[in-house]
Amino acid sequence: MSALLEHQQAFAAALAGEISTLAGMVIGDTIPAERRIQLHLDQAQTGLLETLATTFPVTRALVGEAFFAQMARDFIAAEPPRSPVLAEYGGSFPTHLAAQPDLGGHHYLPDIAAFEWALHFAGWAEDAELLQPADLPDPEETARLVLPLHPSVQRLSTPFPVDEIWQVHQPDAPAIQRIEMSGGTERLLVWRRGLEPCWRRLDAGEDRLLAEIGSGVALGAAAMAAGGEAGFDFAASFSWMLDGGVFARP
């Protein structure tokens, strides 16, 4: 094994908490080797904590800084980043939260985090040319189209009104707002409209339509499947989706 690799494995071990091997490789002088190493460990950790705090500000506000930092540290230890593109780090933080035995009474926290991640990712996702009304052929051929969704499109389903909870934690939110925890299922579409992340509540038919299209089903068959849901209006739904930039050009 190369000596460079040995040094780097010792550094990796130090970052995981075992610093003795690395300390033996580092020059200690007026400042001990351990203190010098610690500075690197602090820098790496602080940067990742800041990344998660920036991506999940409402989650953090709901549980407070100390509790959030503890959960974030656990997450970083369990699922360290795999890529230097930190905007893409944290996608599994909501799942990590959901697996925690104690969320300080905030049962909806994982779903809030999932909503925040979806908004964040919607802002970051790849660009794509949007499907235009003029791209659509005659109805018969349109029904056979397999439409790609815009790369920013994500669907969420939650028993909590996460969009309302999120809204009251925005800087410009009205001071008091009553949130009904109705207990029904909330289906949300989160995507990017123009340059801005946005969301919209979906009815059961719209949710089904997008699920079918997302799994590669042709438009006509997807509409048929969604038609099984009560109150589904294909023409109205497809119209706002097309207008809102939900579909990419095939």
Next chain:
Amino acid sequence: MPAQKPTYQPDTEQPLLRQTGIGLRPPHHEALLEIRPAEIGWLEIHAETYMGGGAARHALEQLRAIWPVSVHGTGLGLGSAELPDAVHLERLATLVERTEPVLVSEHLAWSSLSGFYFNDLLPLPYTTESLDIVCRNVDVVQTWLKRPILIETPSTYLRFRDSQIAEADFLGRLAARTGCGILCDVNNIYVSSVNHVGLEAAPAVAEAYLDSLPPTAVHEIHIGGHSEVPADGRSMLVDDHGALVAEPVWRLYASAVQRFPHAATLLEWDSNLPPLQHLVAEAEHATRRRADALAASDDSRNDPERSSDERAA
């Protein structure tokens, strides 16, 4: 016959020499597009911040129509014993192709191992073995990008017992062997010097570092602020780009400008990011200090008696 190594063509960098550039940070997108400060000569992006789509890419597209842009990578980890990650390198290549930057740069550091990213620019021992490995990695990147890159002088907080080559010499040999250029970060050099030899000896050690760099290989100079952290009753400097440029760094900057007059200057600011106007003012200050340093070095090159005669005339 071995293939000709790519080397930088200084004339493409001339526009960058007139004014200081600033590191582009997303909170400043709107203000930059609105104010279009004439005092700013160019922009440098952190590659990893612009690898997505949406608002950031859109802003970059508009900004690069106004200013020359440089792409500064932070995640390739050229100092790793492993080869640069192909997926990440391809994303960098796509960004470079799309952005058409005037310069592309990376760090003399490593940050990933076995598929995990450690989120820090980590130091490496400077040995003949590690030099071979870094040369290999720089070759891979330059071949992939089809252009030479600059490698930045790191800020370091520790040194390895096994290091045999002085850092500036290591960079010089790297440049000679791969045809890469050098990005001379004077704040980093000062921070490292203080961290390794203490506050008093640091300025002289930092000057000696500049002396050891091959002048023709240096194509960019970074300036930025640092902070101080307590370390077992002493203190260490941290390169956090979160403050105004410190006075000892300005002095080192003047020396660097005199040694490397063909290098463009870039001001970095990351933590405690101030409003754009503060950055613009600091960049303007750098442009003035550069001009002063160049004027002073012209004076000292002239015969002192003749120049005093000229002044009298």
